[in-house]
Amino acid sequence: MQAKHNYVLRSVFWAGVYLLLVMLPLVVLLLGPVPPGTTFGWDFAVGLGFSALAILFTMFVLTARFNWTTHAFGIDIIYYFHRWIALVALVLLLAHPLILIGVEPLLVEYLKPDAPGHMLAGNAALLAVLLLVVTSIWRKVLRLHYDLWRFLHAVLAVLAVVLAAIHIAGVNYYTDAPGKRELWLLLAVSVVLLLLYVRLVRPLLLMRHRYHVVEVTAERGDACTLAVAPDGHHGLTFLPGQFVWLSLWHSPLAMREHPFSIASSALQPQSMKFIIKQLGDFTSCIKDARPGQRVYIDGPFGAFSIDRYPNAPGYVFVAGGVGIAPILGMLRTLAERGERRPLWLFYAYRSLPRLTAYEELQALQSRLQLNLVIVLNEPPPDWTGERGFITRELLQRHLPANLAALDYFLCGPPPMTASVEHSLAAIGVPQRRVHTELFDMV
Ligand SMILES: Cc1cc2nc3c(=O)[nH]c(=O)nc-3n(C[C@H](O)[C@H](O)[C@H](O)COP(=O)(O)OP(=O)(O)OC[C@H]3O[C@@H](n4cnc5c(N)ncnc54)[C@H](O)[C@@H]3O)c2cc1C
Structure with a gap:
């Protein structure tokens, strides 16, 4: 009961932190000297644009696989939340220019190719978010390979926030007071730093805790058991039922990792086993892995465990x-x-x-x-x-x-x-x- 209570408290705490992260940049806009508003519709539309961007910023934190957030909810829940909140951000972003054009029809000129650069940046940011959502929801229908989709996703996400930051800096109306413009630029820079951490620093840290293949054994049902052991360290402490991201044949820097549940006992961290079904490019090659081959493991993740309900x-x-x-x-x-x-x-x-x-x-x-x-x-x-x-x-x-x-x-x-x-x-x-x-x- 105590353990479950702690998870609930932790989840409530992190949900509160999330709301704060989304609201704080908006609150800062209202502090200090604020330029005179125009019509309600205009200010509301601008507010929607800022809210959408604040949500986009938090996406990078959500998907950075920080233990403190993944442990409270389970990373799968966080990814689902990421998916749905992205739709909310897209709706807010679409509403932003539509309401503005509704209030001031002349603004439709800014949709044309000869519009000022910062307005074009805003349009491009909107397009990037639209593409992000479409390629994620309909990835399979569009027959986008997972690895290509993942690469595209990262590029479009960075483009979206950088272009949006250029748009805000160019318009510079509600951000004109000292500190406000810098705050939004700082947020954009933090996103790039976070991405560097996820794509560079974290993989480099993983490379210091290597594993190797012990054996691969065939299982019924087109599957294999892949057994791995840590190289000179104690291995992973995990809850039974959790999963990890596994890199084989590539270093973690290549971002070609795949998620697999740990099928071995949590009491045997020195000998981890995965049951892997042959489904596609990566999983079909597992049977060819050789003893001694290098493996990298990022984890543990997930909330699917009996130990959360003892x-x-x-x-x-x-x-x-x-x-x-x-x-x-x-x-x-x-x-x-x-x-x-x-x-x-x-x-x-x-x-x-x-x-x-x-x-x-x-x-x-x-x-x-x-x-x-x-x-x-x-x-x-x-x-x-x-x-x-x-x-x-x-x-x-x-x-x-x-x-x-x-x-x-x-x-x-x-x-x-x-x-x-x-x-x-x-x-x-x-x-x-x-x-x-x-x-x-x-
Ligand atoms: C939490 C979790 C635990 C899993 N545990 C197991 C397990 O114990 N045993 C097992 O056999 N399978 C497991 N899977 C599924 C496994 O990760 C995919 O089957 C595998 O990544 C497919 O890769 P592929 O290149 O062989 O197939 P592909 O044909 O390239 O992909 C098949 C589908 O797998 C998914 N996928 C592909 N690559 C990735 C990736 N890098 N990250 C996430 N999803 C991807 C995509 O939805 C894709 O459409 C798990 C998946 C998740 C999310």
């Missing part, structure tokens, strides 16, 4: 496909801790031969009070277990009467987790007891 009377895990990875990490940790509380694992897969970690899960049943419920889509003819999908009825058949008091951990394809979340709500499990990890951040 007082639950029992845990229910729901996995689909390679979603078993973080859950296996939690089960292995629980087994090593000698856990006696009841546990349930609903594990959905297409067919038995593809069921990753099947043998180990069966073995874990003798070390834990684990109720293993395998749900096959294409069961063999002699299969007597569950088949089809994880439905509300199926869950009710296996869960105990106190099902609303248990904590639930879901990881799998988004349609599966969404459907299970729905079923759990329907059988009376409170939303706060359901924790989901999504492997699809963008």
